[in-house]
Amino acid sequence: MFLKQILAGDRGGQTLLALLAVITVLVPILNLAVPEGSPLHLSTYTLTLTGKYLTYALLAVAVDLVWGYLGILSLGHAAFFALGGYAMGMYLMRQIGDRGVYGNPDLPDFMVFLDWQELPWFWYGFDQFWFAALMVMLVPGLVAFAFGWFAFRSRVTGVYLSIITQALTYALMLAFFRNEMGFGGNNGLTDFKEILGFNLQADTTRVALFVASAVALGLGYVACRAIVTSRLGRVSLAIRDAEARTRFIGYRVEHVKLAIFTFSAVLAGIAGALYVPQVGIINPGEFSPLNSIELVIWVAVGGRATLYGAVVGAILVNYAKTTFTGIMPEAWLFALGGLFVVVTLFLPRGVTGLLRRKEASA
Amino acid sequence: MIKRVFYLFATLLLLAGAPLPVSAADGFEQAIVQLTERSFRTKETAIVSIAESGDERALPLLKRLLDGDVRYLRYARTVVYAEKAEGGYRITEVLTGEELGIKDRREAKRVVINNALRSVLRRQIASLSLNSDAPALRLAAVREMSGGLDDETASALEARQQVESNATIREAIDTALALRDLESEDKALRLAAIERLHGSLEPVATLRLHDLAEGEASAEVKQAAQNALKAIAFNRDLSGFGETLFFGLSLGSVLVLAAIGLAITFGVMGVINMAHGELIMLGAYTTYVVQQLMPNHIGLSILVSIPAAFLISALAGIAIERGVIRHLYGRPLETLLATFGISLILQQTVRTIFSPLNRSVATPEFMSGALEINSALTLTYNRLYVFAFCLLVFAALLFILKKTPLGLQVRAVSQNRAMARAMGVRSEWVDALTFGLGSGVAGVAGVALSQLTNVGPNLGQAYIIDSFMVVVFGGVGNLWGTLVAGLSLGVANKVLEPWSGAVLAKILVLAFIILFIQKRPRGLFPQKGRAAEG
Numbered sequence: 001m002f003l004k005q006i007l008a009g010d011r012g013g014q015t016l017l018a019l020l021a022v023i024t025v026l027v028p029i030l031n032l033a034v035p036e037g038s039p040l041h042l043s044t045y046t047l048t049l050t051g052k053y054l055t056y057a058l059l060a061v062a063v064d065l066v067w068g069y070l071g072i073l074s075l076g077h078a079a080f081f082a083l084g085g086y087a088m089g090m091y092l093m094r095q096i097g098d099r100g101v102y103g104n105p106d107l108p109d110f111m112v113f114l115d116w117q118e119l120p121w122f123w124y125g126f127d128q129f130w131f132a133a134l135m136v137m138l139v140p141g142l143v144a145f146a147f148g149w150f151a152f153r154s155r156v157t158g159v160y161l162s163i164i165t166q167a168l169t170y171a172l173m174l175a176f177f178r179n180e181m182g183f184g185g186n187n188g189l190t191d192f193k194e195i196l197g198f199n200l201q202a203d204t205t206r207v208a209l210f211v212a213s214a215v216a217l218g219l220g221y222v223a224c225r226a227i228v229t230s231r232l233g234r235v236s237l238a239i240r241d242a243e244a245r246t247r248f249i250g251y252r253v254e255h256v257k258l259a260i261f262t263f264s265a266v267l268a269g270i271a272g273a274l275y276v277p278q279v280g281i282i283n284p285g286e287f288s289p290l291n292s293i294e295l296v297i298w299v300a301v302g303g304r305a306t307l308y309g310a311v312v313g314a315i316l317v318n319y320a321k322t323t324f325t326g327i328m329p330e331a332w333l334f335a336l337g338g339l340f341v342v343v344t345l346f347l348p349r350g351v352t353g354l355l356r357r358k359e360a361s362a
Numbered sequence: 363m364i365k366r367v368f369y370l371f372a373t374l375l376l377l378a379g380a381p382l383p384v385s386a387a388d389g390f391e392q393a394i395v396q397l398t399e400r401s402f403r404t405k406e407t408a409i410v411s412i413a414e415s416g417d418e419r420a421l422p423l424l425k426r427l428l429d430g431d432v433r434y435l436r437y438a439r440t441v442v443y444a445e446k447a448e449g450g451y452r453i454t455e456v457l458t459g460e461e462l463g464i465k466d467r468r469e470a471k472r473v474v475i476n477n478a479l480r481s482v483l484r485r486q487i488a489s490l491s492l493n494s495d496a497p498a499l500r501l502a503a504v505r506e507m508s509g510g511l512d513d514e515t516a517s518a519l520e521a522r523q524q525v526e527s528n529a530t531i532r533e534a535i536d537t538a539l540a541l542r543d544l545e546s547e548d549k550a551l552r553l554a555a556i557e558r559l560h561g562s563l564e565p566v567a568t569l570r571l572h573d574l575a576e577g578e579a580s581a582e583v584k585q586a587a588q589n590a591l592k593a594i595a596f597n598r599d600l601s602g603f604g605e606t607l608f609f610g611l612s613l614g615s616v617l618v619l620a621a622i623g624l625a626i627t628f629g630v631m632g633v634i635n636m637a638h639g640e641l642i643m644l645g646a647y648t649t650y651v652v653q654q655l656m657p658n659h660i661g662l663s664i665l666v667s668i669p670a671a672f673l674i675s676a677l678a679g680i681a682i683e684r685g686v687i688r689h690l691y692g693r694p695l696e697t698l699l700a701t702f703g704i705s706l707i708l709q710q711t712v713r714t715i716f717s718p719l720n721r722s723v724a725t726p727e728f729m730s731g732a733l734e735i736n737s738a739l740t741l742t743y744n745r746l747y748v749f750a751f752c753l754l755v756f757a758a759l760l761f762i763l764k765k766t767p768l769g770l771q772v773r774a775v776s777q778n779r780a781m782a783r784a785m786g787v788r789s790e791w792v793d794a795l796t797f798g799l800g801s802g803v804a805g806v807a808g809v810a811l812s813q814l815t816n817v818g819p820n821l822g823q824a825y826i827i828d829s830f831m832v833v834v835f836g837g838v839g840n841l842w843g844t845l846v847a848g849l850s851l852g853v854a855n856k857v858l859e860p861w862s863g864a865v866l867a868k869i870l871v872l873a874f875i876i877l878f879i880q881k882r883p884r885g886l887f888p889q890k891g892r893a894a895e896g
Contacts, residue, residue, distance in 0.1 A: 073695045073698070150876075150877065150880040151880060153880075154879075154880040154881065154883055155883065156879060156880060156883050158694060158695070159634050159694045159695065159698065160834060160879065160883060162695065162698060163827075163830050163831075163834065164875075164876050164879055166827060166830075167827055167830075167831060167872050167875065167876055168876065170827050170872065171868075171869045171872040171873060171876075174865050174868055174869050174872075175865070175866075175869050177865065178863075178865055178866070289827065293699075293702055296699065297699065297703075300699060330710070330713075330714060333706045333707070333709065333710035333713075334706075334707055334710050334711075336703070336706055337703040337704060337705070337706030337707035337710065338703065338707065339703065340699050340700055340702055340703020340704075340706070341686055341700050341703040341704060341707075343699075344690065344696040344697075344699050344700040344703075345686065345689055345690070345700065348696070
């Protein structure tokens with residue numbers, strides 16, 4: 001009933017959720033039950049790759065929520081993704097226990113290497129999954145809340161806001177590169193063994209992570225859709241189109257912005273947490289400003305302010321990236337750069353915008 | 363007949379050999395053979411004539427003789443330098459510098475010296491290096507001696523001090539002599555020496571005074587030493603402060619150079635150009651290419667590359683403006699994305715053409731070296747030049763914007779486009795030229811940067827965020843704001859650095875700017891009036 005209500009008129013969303021439901025059922029079967037020689041068999045490599053794309057798609061949905069519906073071009077959303085990833089990475093590091101290279105049961109390898117004597121206080125609790133899961137949402141949420149609190153209250157908008165979000169992720173990147181921060185410095189966190197007691201290399205664990213990513217994407221989509229169809233969503237649209245006017249009518253613009261921005265950061269954090277166990281590493285490179293700006297282009301390619309467009313864009317661009325960097329790595333940056341120019345100049349409504357126009361004219 | 367007798371007489375006189383008119387090199391070569399003689403007296407004469415030969419090989423030979431590194435081949439009597447190696451000594455001929463392989467200790471016999479010879483050697487070495495023509499060599503010699511003065515070198519120093527014309531060297535000699543007097547038995551002499559070392563920045567002086575302040579018996583001397591140490595600490599702090607300030611201003615000038623083009627495109631035109639850093643990079647690569655084209659004129663190539671870089675970056679900028687940005691006026695976020703795409707393309711182009719590795723650009727003669735103010739404070743010339751260049755570029759831009767017809771039109775269009783058009787200003791033309799100007803300045807900044815850092819495809823990326831921060835911090839649309847912001851951020855960064863480390867300093871400055879923008883969203887020097895509402 002609830003679903004029907006929020007998905008009314010959202011053809012793209014309906015298709016997306018249906019597709020997600022199909023692959024959550026089909027993919028485990030194709031990977032686990034179909035024998036390896038069969039042409040229908042889905043390799044674990046493809047499975048993990050697709051799982052990675054799904055987490056990117058969730059991240060893109062989070063960006064589309066603030067950019068498409070609130071008009072905030074955040075150039076720092078990869079920072080929230082990475083923060084969520086680090087929280088998960090810390091849990092996975094603690095799960096290694098004494099199986100590390102140095103075999104120290106109390107300290108992760110890089111701390112032994114740096115000759116640290118005891119666990120820093122901010123690592124406490126990360127041996128519990130529930131605590132790590134809480135932090136995955138809490139840390140990006142708090143950072144976004146604190147940042148937004150200052151930014152929105154002093155009415156920093158438009159390009160200025162974009163640039164300071166970029167400065168935020170840049171500052172975080174520099175900070176995480178430092179060994180003294182206690183997050184593995186340059187190398188980040190890696191060499192994970194297991195999650196919740198399941199071996200990370202096992203096919204069944206991979207499938208479970210894939211399903212988790214698909215479910216998270218579905219739930220995230222529904223949640224965002226619920227927000228944009230609610231009264232809150234309509235106010236946020238009003239803010240996007242005429243911020244001053246909305247304020248004069250009597251809405252607390254700052255509160256609306258802060259709420260949606262924080263929620264979006266939490267979503268990004270969850271995406272990061274699902275991403276890390278699938279790729280097996282998290283390092284400060286994830287904070288690089290290039291990543292944040294790249295994910296904005298996913299949304300732009302897919303089509304702003306549609307939510308499902310973000311999913312399409314994220315998967316399309318990343319698929320292209322995987323293919324291009326495999327065949328001719330030189331050409332990828334040309335292609336990506338060209339994509340930025342072409343999409344902004346000729347496709348302001350993205351790929352899904354093309355489809356919609358056809359639909360409208362038919 | 364008389365003539366013939368005279369000739370004979372003259373020849374005899376020559377043969378009897380009062381000062382024989384032999385060339386310097388010959389004297390050196392003759393004397394060097396005498397080193398292989400047994401008699402210490404012969405060796406002494408040899409050492410003195412080597413020192414007086416004026417040959418440039420004399421000083422290293424005497425030094426190594428003192429160190430006991432000089433040997434000679436048993437039969438050939440060739441004097442050689444010996445370095446300990448496996449199975450004996452690695453042998454190098456003194457006269458020719460030729461390597462003769464490895465000989466054991468029976469084949470290569472040591473040139474034995476005794477204590478008397480050692481003091482002769484020291485005296486000769488001291489006066490040789492002290493009387494060299496190059497002031498830098500003399501200074502180095504004095505510095506080297508000032509550690510432990512023996513009587514011979516001290517007297518050589520005193521002799522030199524009477525004739526020395528260079529103030530720095532006189533001072534260094536003074537310090538060296540004062541350091542010797544510190545050890546003296548005579549209390550008055552010690553006190554006088556302390557007085558002379560008051561505030562000296564030589565590390566040795568600090569060390570010795572410290573010893574005195576701790577272990578001295580006489581309370582008076584102790585007190586004097588402590589006072590002198592205090593003065594030294596103060597002077598050192600002052601120099602340290604000067605150094606921090608210099609490095610800060612240098613970093614600041616780089617920031618200003620990188621940001622000032624942006625102050626025009628972003629500040630005056632309101633266009634977000636994320637490819638600005640890559641325009642800087644293009645300028646740096648232009649410098650590299652110009653230098654490759656004229657490898658024999660490094661100094662000239664820098665001067666040529668300034669207009670060349672300006673042209674290339676300006677043309678690239680105009681192409682970007684005409685091709686892309688023109689279609690996106692009034693949509694700043696889209697402009698940001700499109701220009702970011704352009705920056706990726708430019709980076710990859712450079713990477714494909716020049717390889718992803720860093721290229722190094724040679725520094726011309728007149729820019730290398732350093733200005734030494736005292737032993738704790740030296741200012742490198744390249745940074746001084748870049749600082750001056752930054753001010754020059756700033757002044758030129760200010761002039762163009764305030765005093766030329768183009769500047770007038772630029773300001774008119776940026777303040778009120780419709781009205782400017784109505785008055786007959788070709789606004790599109792002005793847009794392209796303004797953007798070209800800002801981009802060209804970025805190229806010129808690239809020339810300056812190529813003198814300070816490596817030239818690589820990522821050069822621009824490193825500066826883009828900093829540049830935006832500088833412009834936003836200074837206040838958009840205000841060139842003076844950019845100058846003040848850039849210099850103060852540079853100094854702030856360097857002041858924080860020793861206290862917090864380089865990376866943390868950068869983070870702190872970034873965090874400060876983020877907070878500052880929250881408080882004053884329009885920067886240090888906000889624009890007033892209608893334009894501010896934009």
